[in-house]
Amino acid sequence: MTNLRIDITKELSPAELYHAVREGRKADLAESSKEAILKVYNYLQEKINKSENAHYGINTGFGSLYNTVVEKAKLAELQYNLLMSHACGAGDEVPAEIVRLMLLLKAQSLSYGYSGVQLATVERLLHFYNEDCLPVVYELGSLGASGDLAPLAHMSLPLIGMGEVFLKGERMSGAEALKKLGLEPLKLGAKEGLALINGTQFISAYSTALVSRGEELFHAADLIAAMSCDAFDARTDAFDLKIGKVRPHAGHLETALVMQKYRKGSAIADADKVHVQDPYSYRCIPQVHGASKDALRHVQEVIKTEINAVTDNPNIFADEDQIISGGNFHAQPLALPLDYLAMAMSELGNISERRLYLMVSGQRGLPAFLTPNPGLHSGFMIVQYLSAGIVSQNKQLCTPASVDSIVSSNGQEDHVSMGANAATKCFRVMKNLERILALELMTAAQALEFRRPALSSELLEALHADFRKSVSKVDDDVEMHLHIRAAESFVGSLRV
Numbered sequence: 001m002t003n004l005r006i007d008i009t010k011e012l013s014p015a016e017l018y019h020a021v022r023e024g025r026k027a028d029l030a031e032s033s034k035e036a037i038l039k040v041y042n043y044l045q046e047k048i049n050k051s052e053n054a055h056y057g058i059n060t061g062f063g064s065l066y067n068t069v070v071e072k073a074k075l076a077e078l079q080y081n082l083l084m085s086h087a088c089g090a091g092d093e094v095p096a097e098i099v100r101l102m103l104l105l106k107a108q109s110l111s112y113g114y115s116g117v118q119l120a121t122v123e124r125l126l127h128f129y130n131e132d133c134l135p136v137v138y139e140l141g142s143l144g145a146s147g148d149l150a151p152l153a154h155m156s157l158p159l160i161g162m163g164e165v166f167l168k169g170e171r172m173s174g175a176e177a178l179k180k181l182g183l184e185p186l187k188l189g190a191k192e193g194l195a196l197i198n199g200t201q202f203i204s205a206y207s208t209a210l211v212s213r214g215e216e217l218f219h220a221a222d223l224i225a226a227m228s229c230d231a232f233d234a235r236t237d238a239f240d241l242k243i244g245k246v247r248p249h250a251g252h253l254e255t256a257l258v259m260q261k262y263r264k265g266s267a268i269a270d271a272d273k274v275h276v277q278d279p280y281s282y283r284c285i286p287q288v289h290g291a292s293k294d295a296l297r298h299v300q301e302v303i304k305t306e307i308n309a310v311t312d313n314p315n316i317f318a319d320e321d322q323i324i325s326g327g328n329f330h331a332q333p334l335a336l337p338l339d340y341l342a343m344a345m346s347e348l349g350n351i352s353e354r355r356l357y358l359m360v361s362g363q364r365g366l367p368a369f370l371t372p373n374p375g376l377h378s379g380f381m382i383v384q385y386l387s388a389g390i391v392s393q394n395k396q397l398c399t400p401a402s403v404d405s406i407v408s409s410n411g412q413e414d415h416v417s418m419g420a421n422a423a424t425k426c427f428r429v430m431k432n433l434e435r436i437l438a439l440e441l442m443t444a445a446q447a448l449e450f451r452r453p454a455l456s457s458e459l460l461e462a463l464h465a466d467f468r469k470s471v472s473k474v475d476d477d478v479e480m481h482l483h484i485r486a487a488e489s490f491v492g493s494l495r496v
Contacts, residue, residue: 005030008033022097033111040115081193082153087153098137101208112310131181134167137151144330158178159185206423206424211300217434227444229263230451231451232363251294289351291344291347292345334417335401346429348433359443367450372475390439434492470487
């Protein structure tokens with residue numbers, strides 16, 4: 001398995017990064033990246049030694065303390081104090097795959113040579129990643145401006161022997177982990193603490209996972225919708241490309257094509273229909289799924305730009321002999337698209353629940369609640385309740401975070417993006433979508449049993465048979481929770 005290379009001469013895609021983490025690929029640093037890091041680090045050291053000028057975060061305090069100059073002898077202490085004071089996270093612990101992405105993305109951003117860190121700092125980040133030494137990071141604490149300060153502080157503390165980590169799954173102190181790895185605490189230089197916590201790597205890590213796993217869930221949504229179409233005896237007219245070509249949105253055309261592909265050869269789909277059209281949740285699959293896919297494509301482009309960018313402050317331009325304080329840490333470019341993506345994912349769940357509802361409603365030759373003995377048995381009645389409850393929660397989670405801002409740091413940081421909240425709630429929407437699709441698949445598989453002996457397409461019958469290895473047909477009432485957990489696991493394993 002080839003290593004993931006942090007190379008400033010090449011762009012990383014979110015999918016490449018996500019799959020590298022999921023597959024457990026190691027990471028290394030290209031020579032081009034090493035050269036860029038060393039060049040600017042050496043420039044900064046010379047600048048500090050020769051100049052008495054104040055440079056934000058290098059020899060000054062932080063936030064509203066930007067006018068407080070710190071003497072040279074205490075510049076290292078300044079950086080240590082920064083990491084400790086800013087480790088103010090709370091709430092749930094961040095999932096392991098997100099922490100892995102944070103380590104990689106922070107190494108990537110620092111490698112461009114505009115941050116002034118030492119090479120050892122970037123190498124330590126990659127060493128932690130490669131050794132499965134994952135800092136304990138908490139979900140709450142970032143305003144999405146001035147960088148993801150609290151989460152990145154928790155990520156960075158173990159580099160200097162503080163905080164906590166999971167080393168190969170075992171929880172321990174940062175100091176103990178360094179001993180087990182045979183490492184000394186990293187000695188921070190000027191600006192290094194700030195470079196570590198200034199940036200969008202917490203939001204970017206969630207975003208990378210969202211657009212990558214989102215791609216797989218959009219694929220699953222089409223596949224499951226196609227089975228639902230046959231289960232509900234839906235027509236094929238709505239997927240005719242002539243409809244899409246007169247309103248040529250890319251997502252619509254893509255969805256219509258895959259729906260045709262998935263139902264090709266289905267005896268159920270090809271049979272004559274009594275009904276002349278279907279409800280919107282079936283007839284408008286290309287329009288609804290397609291619009292969500294178009295939203296995803298937009299967000300993917302934004303995230304690709306972000307993960308191949310420098311997002312700390314100030315930025316050091318050695319060739320121009322300038323240190324410039326700006327605002328690349330501000331996550332508004334991520335916050336807005338993440339709110340958009342949450343809505344796009346939520347809508348896939350919204351329409352999925354409506355298809356489920358119709359399949360259990362006793363229409364088109366299907367028994368009420370998909371049980372052979374309605375009344376004595378409740379069948380899939382409460383499955384629809386569950387789906388409706390999750391869909392409702394997703395709607396609540398779609399209240400945009402990016403429209404909010406609360407002043408911080410004595411007014412110096414007077415507009416923030418709330419991008420971290422946008423990211424974490426979008427992540428919850430994605431997890432909920434996975435559950436909603438699992439419930440639809442469970443229902444569609446059950447409804448398809450009542451179409452026998454008529455068969456669906458070869459592809460959908462294969463999906464049905466594979467699903468039945470995990471979730472059996474329900475004849476009499478059973479403890480549905482067990483089936484639901486198995487269905488969620490099955491959908492979680494679906495890949496593009």
